[in-house]
Amino acid sequence: MDKFSKKLAVAVMSCAAVVTAFSVPVIADDAAPADIKDRTSPPDPVSELAKQQGYKFEDGRYRNKDGEPQPVVTKDYMVDWGTWNGFRRYHDACHVCHGPNALGSTFAPALADSLKTMDYSTFVATVSGGRKTNRGGTMFVMPSFGEDRNIMCYLDDIYTYIKARSLGIMPPGRPAGREDISDAAKKAADECTG
Numbered sequence: 778m779d780k781f782s783k784k785l786a787v788a789v790m791s792c793a794a795v796v797t798a799f800s801v802p803v804i805a806d807d808a809a810p811a812d813i814k815d816r817t818s819p820p821d822p823v824s825e826l827a828k829q830q831g832y833k834f835e836d837g838r839y840r841n842k843d844g845e846p847q848p849v850v851t852k853d854y855m856v857d858w859g860t861w862n863g864f865r866r867y868h869d870a871c872h873v874c875h876g877p878n879a880l881g882s883t884f885a886p887a888l889a890d891s892l893k894t895m896d897y898s899t900f901v902a903t904v905s906g907g908r909k910t911n912r913g914g915t916m917f918v919m920p921s922f923g924e925d926r927n928i929m930c931y932l933d934d935i936y937t938y939i940k941a942r943s944l945g946i947m948p949p950g951r952p953a954g955r956e957d958i959s960d961a962a963k964k965a966a967d968e969c970t971g
């Protein structure tokens with residue numbers, strides 16, 4: 778092995794080690810990784826479970842009777858599209874402060890714990906408006922994402938991912954599989970992102 782390939786091999790190895798340690802995905806925006814299983818049919822375990830849980834499918838997501846988006850996670854950790862997309866987007870935009878798997882950091886709270894008590898509308902208001910708290914002279918700043926379509930258009934997805942973590946129905950790391958994106962979810966995202 779020449780010097781360069783040796784260096785490359787070491788770089789690849791240490792990179793793989795970092796990725797494994799944090800289970801943080803590095804995924805191109807629309808590319809689904811090869812190890813993610815597509816919706817199995819029939820029957821589709823995710824929509825079957827959603828039905829059992831009394832959720833309706835509206836505007837591209839499963840919702841409870843109040844219209845709030847809900848995660849659907851089977852016992853094999855197959856998830857609905859929104860929860861899967863939220864997993865990707867959380868680890869793109871939130872994990873730098875809130876830690877991988879919504880488990881928190883020294884700087885920002887574990888959102889998996891926050892959502893045990895925080896309701897949906899407070900979550901949306903906090904992310905869109907941001908928050909600053911002075912604790913003993915140190916400012917803790919949650920940026921406001923209200924103007925950021927890349928966040929706001931997918932905030933329900935991010936919510937369902939964190940909600941799944943807070944309910945304890947999904948272990949840390951990448952979901953085992955997912956549904957395909959629905960036409961309704963595609964349309965909602967297209968209309969929102971413009």
Ligand code: HEC
Pocket residue numbers: 867870871872873874875884885886888891900903904908909910917918919920922928935
């Ligand atoms: C630059 C760092 C940073 C980023 C990026 C960030 N946050 Fe925060 N967030 C914080 C800090 C710090 C707090 C705590 C603020 C405080 O103490 O008032 C916070 C608080 C929150 C809270 C309130 C939690 C609670 O228990 O009250 C929510 C909800 C939240 N963030 C969601 C998100 C989401 C969703 C994202 C990604 C779209 C995100 N944050 C990205 C730093 C960040």
